[in-house]
Amino acid sequence: MRIAFYGSSLVSSYWNGAATYYRGLLRALSNHGHDITFYEPDAFDRQAHRDIEPPDWCRVVVYEATAAGLNKAVAQAAHADVVIKTSGVGFADDALLQGLMATARPNAVTGFCDVDAPATLGDLAANPAHPLRQALPALDMVLTYGGGDPVVEAYRAFGARKCVPIYNALDPDSHHPVPVQDRFRADLAFLGNRLPDREERVDRFFLDPARRVPDAVFRLGGSGWSDKSVPTNVRVMGHVPTADHNAFNVSAKAVLNVCRASMADNGFSPATRVFEVAGAGACLVxxxxxxxxxFLRPDQEVLVVRDGQDVVEVVQSLTPARATAIGRRALARVLAEHTYDRRAAIVDRLLRRDAEQKAVRGRVA
Incomplete structure (x- = not known):
């Protein structure tokens, strides 16, 4: 089927944490014979910070972040068998959704892919006139980055026909063990962009522990941290291209994942970093x-921390041997159960089933 996928960016992870999710899922989905085009706006200087060039498994159309550019991109939806818009495209999201709903053919499968479902659901609850809330009954499906039953039930209560979590996963061709690099060595590393609903938790789980263990090296990667006041033992790296993620992960004794507040509160929302770290065979905290x-067994395949004191204890007590063992077990688990090939098989079945049902209804009509 011809799939038109409208998202923030496929070719750039700059201020775009969902990039590896889109790449892993769509690459695996292309293996099911789908012809995929990814439409992304030229916004937030992402095109100047590309991590990859357009791949051979997906066409990429970059449109101007203007009304004219948006209209031109939306018009292409009329030629697709499947039209999917993501959350957080970053330019005229509401107009994009409304335009796609009006342009998609009646027999096209339409969907919304939510990469921050708890936050989106909060917006829908606060605004009964929200364009997405109005569109949900007409969409064939909602696919979510995570969220489990709480998110599924909430979306259905807002009128979604069906909501299916398509969790983050591992693309073993992109994220895998590599040699250690000295420039990324650390006792604890964290990689994530500076965002309002993440910063307080980074302070609590990463920077405060760094102050309490001054003889340990902490490494902070991601955009937006350059003017942040940090302890002297924290090395601020700035944006880390996806090509360097494997080395960043394996070179630290342990790598910290800190969920955004909404995802931590909801649960069932493993971040992309969880599978990237495990896929590299690194020790995840x-x-x-x-x-x-x-997804991973606590104390065996991942270390779970409740607060900054737990992080301090991990940094002080974790031995290289135990860190290595945890990383190896995590790698084995995600390779066996949590790859994008498995996730894409679910999406493929959903799309083909809905397309067939629409075809049958069309023949009957």
Whole structure:
């Protein structure tokens, strides 16, 4: 099927944490024979910070972040069998959704892919006139980055026909063990952009522990941290291209994952970093959230911390041998159960089933 996918960016992870999710899922989906085009706006200087060039498994159309550019991109939806818009495209999201709903053919499968479902659901609850809330009954499906039953139930209560979590996963061709690089060595590393609903938790789980263990090296990667006041033992790296993620992960004794507040509160929302770190065979430390045991076993395949004191204890007590063992077990688990090939198979079945049902209804009509 011809899939038109409208998202923030496929070719750049700059201020775009969902990039590796889109790449992993769509690459695996292309293996099911789908012809995919990714439409992304030229916004937030992302095109100047590309991590990859357009791949051979997906066409990429970059449109101007103007009304004319948006209209031109939306018009292409009329030629697609499947039209999917993501959350957080970053330019005229509401107009994009409304335009796609009006342009998609009646027999096209339409969907919304939510990469921050708890936050989106909060917006829908606060605004009964929200364009997405109005569109939900007409969309064939909602696919979410995570969230489990709480998110599924909430979306259905807002009128979604069906909501299916398509969790983050591992693309073993992109994220895998590599040699250690001295420039990324650390006792604890964290990689994530500076965002309002993440910063307080980074302070609590990363920077405060760094102050309490001054003889340890902490490494902070991601955009937006350059003017942040940090302890002297924290090395601020700035944006880390995806090509360097494997080395960043394996070179630290342990790598911290800190969920955004909304995802931590909801649970069942493993971040992309969880699978990137595990896929590199590195030792993952994550803040506590409900559902972690569905993906990795605490104390065996991942270390779970409740607060900054737990992080301090991990940094002080974790031996290289134990860190290595945890990383190896995590790698084995995600390779066996949590790859994008598995996730894409679910999406492929959903799309083909809905397309067939629409075709049958069309023949009957």
């Amino acid at each position: 994550t803040d506590a959230w409900v559902g972690i045991d569905l």
